[in-house]
Amino acid sequence: MTGNSDKPKNKMGMLLKNDFLASSRVISLVYIVEIVAFILFLITKGGDHGKVWRISVLLSTVVPFVLILVTLFFVVYDFNKSLYSQQGYLTYSLPVTSNQLLGSKMIVYGFWMSVSFAVAIFMMVYFAAYLEQQAGDTMQMADLFLGMFDLPSVKHIKIYAFYGLAMFFIFAFSLVSILYFAITASHVRLFQKANFVWAIVIFGVVAIMMLIITSIVDSHIFINLLLYDDGTSKIKAGDIMLQNGLSLPLSPLFYYVVQDVILFFVTSLIMRKWINIK
């Protein structure tokens, strides 16, 4: 033991800390641009809509989509660099399991991906409502939300927003888990020579397979959460359109989560058994 501390460290916590620090180096810069642009917009929106206002609107609406692209790029770049380049000599010799290595990256980059999607959607809805108001329409953000998602009443907005957030999280984690699987599989000996091409092929095949599996299973077992206008709710099988409430499909989300979990353990198994760091 050293003079630092005799208490063994939580290795998963350390992986999360270091992955978060590494990822936030670049991603946080884009967030700062977005925050500054949005603050500028809020300050100038009551004024004469001059040059600063126009730039802030442009940045506030474009940067969220840049953010998605930057995050997506970093999901791929960091995973490939830290595990399958020379850095892999360090990463794979750490005293942690492959589940921990993969889990940490999934959590950190799944989080960034979800937040990036959520920021982009929020900005889209916010500026759509703002432009409607500018055009003389008295439409509020809530009204726009009702119209966009065909919701029966304002009281459903909160629950639909929560459902939407869960959907974004699951979609973000699915995207990250397919990317990680594709990158990892492309580094086994069979695909190593043209791993970049194979990673794209594997990504496409797995993504399509997940869609097909979900729709096949869904056609047999389709489960909804039914929210009635009188405040009651029910979980029911079958394709149901409610006149007096809202129907939220639960089963596709569940099937994606199950497939993500399977993909996670297969990726971890490949990392543990068949990867050879060059």
Add this chain to the structure above:
Amino acid sequence: MDSVKDSVISVRNLSKSYGSIHVLNNVSFDLERGHIIGLLGPNGSGKTSLIKIFTGLINDYKGEVLIDGTKPGVISKSKVAYLPEKTYLASYMTADDAINYIADFYDDFDKEKAMKMIDVFQLDHKQKVKTMSKGQQEKIQLLLVMCRNAQIYILDEPMGGVDPAARDFILRAILQNRPEGSTILMSTHLIHDIEGVLDSIIMIGRGQLLMQDTTANLTAQGKTINEIFKEVFRNDWEF
């Protein structure tokens, strides 16, 4: 081959191939605890593959490998301090970042010693890896390994590609910072530089274990390890 009484690394019937190329073919041996062991062999003889198996970087092999009684995995990785021949630090890291990173994962890492050694090695705490020279990168990696109080040190070509003065520096750093009773397995083909410090050697080539003995036994008849190495591998270079 007889089993060594206090073996720190035990290898039984180990085979590893890349497609049709067999780099290790049914190899068995034990490495004695507390020794400085030279892993010798020409380029492509399987030294790095063997080291990667010991450090858990290669897992698709046949046979049995035990590192201090356990298969290569989380437990063995916490006992082994590994210096690969490649630069493995992220380019954006500074020397201090690298020290903090290693300190996060290894309970036997002496951070205070590492911070002091940065100055001894004449490195800059805030300099990024990407702006360091190759020599500086090798120094920081050596520092990270030798500031661990590990039971086993596995060093892959620690003196490869550096000038004779740097080789001397590296060798001194390894010997001075090695905890008492620890084992060092060092692969190299610069035998002349290290043969004076080795307790035993292991030679591999053509997929086989070709020789394993103490340096005292091998040099008893007046030959140097370098000369013995040349005799063993002479045929590989004849035409």
